[in-house]
Amino acid sequence: MDYLIRGMDKGRNYRIFAVRTTNIVETARINHDTWPIATAALGRVLTGALLLGANLKGEDLITLRVIGDGPLGAIVVSANSYGEVRGYVHEPHVDLPRKVEGKLPVGDAVGIGTFSVTRDLGLKTPFVGSVQLVSGEIAEDITHYLHKSEQSASAVALGVFVDKEGKVMSAGGFWLEILPGADEELIGQIEKRLSELPPVSSIIGSGATPEEIAAMVTGDNSLSFLGETPVVFKCSCHREKVKSILYSLGKPEIISISQEKGYAEVRCHFCGEKYHFEQKELEVLIEEIG
Numbered sequence: 001m002d003y004l005i006r007g008m009d010k011g012r013n014y015r016i017f018a019v020r021t022t023n024i025v026e027t028a029r030i031n032h033d034t035w036p037i038a039t040a041a042l043g044r045v046l047t048g049a050l051l052l053g054a055n056l057k058g059e060d061l062i063t064l065r066v067i068g069d070g071p072l073g074a075i076v077v078s079a080n081s082y083g084e085v086r087g088y089v090h091e092p093h094v095d096l097p098r099k100v101e102g103k104l105p106v107g108d109a110v111g112i113g114t115f116s117v118t119r120d121l122g123l124k125t126p127f128v129g130s131v132q133l134v135s136g137e138i139a140e141d142i143t144h145y146l147h148k149s150e151q152s153a154s155a156v157a158l159g160v161f162v163d164k165e166g167k168v169m170s171a172g173g174f175w176l177e178i179l180p181g182a183d184e185e186l187i188g189q190i191e192k193r194l195s196e197l198p199p200v201s202s203i204i205g206s207g208a209t210p211e212e213i214a215a216m217v218t219g220d221n222s223l224s225f226l227g228e229t230p231v232v233f234k235c236s237c238h239r240e241k242v243k244s245i246l247y248s249l250g251k252p253e254i255i256s257i258s259q260e261k262g263y264a265e266v267r268c269h270f271c272g273e274k275y276h277f278e279q280k281e282l283e284v285l286i287e288e289i290g
């Protein structure tokens with residue numbers, strides 16, 4: 001099961017969020033048929049959105065947009081307070097030569113561009129923050145964004161590990177945020193730890209739970225955890241909504257689809273879910289339009 005934890009040290013020097021997203025990224029891979037580089041890129045953004053959305057409440061919504069000039073095109077992900085996340089990458093079928101053995105060239109595939117975050121907190125205007133991409137590797141871009149746009153001193157790490165067939169073996173990440181007035185000596189120790197830490201995908205790949213990741217990152221085994229949230233790849237689309245889109249095509253169009261193909265298939269752009277409508281259902285729809 002994928003879940004997210006929120007933790008804090010006893011001295012209230014920092015907060016840490018950690019999440020495992022293996023099932024989420026694998027679901028996204030299957031739904032969107034992403035190849036490894038796109039799987040890693042989308043997986044990191046999905047994971048990042050859950051981390052940045054860890055404090056959302058009620059109907060709050062957070063949307064991350066990575067708009068680079070590389071072959072992947074735009075990556076758009078949104079998460080809500082219920083631990084539901086969805087998203088897509090514009091071009092799922094991208095392959096590039098590996099410069100470093102065993103490392104997917106996500107930054108090259110994303111390219112140069114902008115990273116933006118929209119926090120829709122139920123106010124009249126959502127809060128939008130935007131920065132230039134620093135590397136396209138996503139975690140660095142999020143860290144940079146938090147520093148520049150939200151004045152938060154943070155460390156973010158995201159990892160997606162795929163096997164030879166492209167299946168997601170492990171995925172997850174953490175967000176460590178230093179709180180104002182934190183003990184500088186302690187922060188120095190944590191920074192040193194972070195610089196020596198193995199890649200987060202290998203930590204997750206080793207089977208570490210989010211709690212264990214938090215302890216590993218901070219070196220503190222007595223963190224207090226403020227509950228855990230199950231997280232899942234889930235979209236707000238549903239059959240009735242899709243039906244109304246079909247409806248809006250108009251009678252002649254539905255008749256021609258029904259006659260030519262004998263069925264209709266509508267795919268949700270955001271989550272990749274396919275909705276199939278049999279000829280019988282199309283006929284009912286045609287009759288309903290009248």
Ligand SMILES: [Zn+2]
Pocket residue numbers: 235236237268269270271272273
């Ligand atoms: Zn959908």
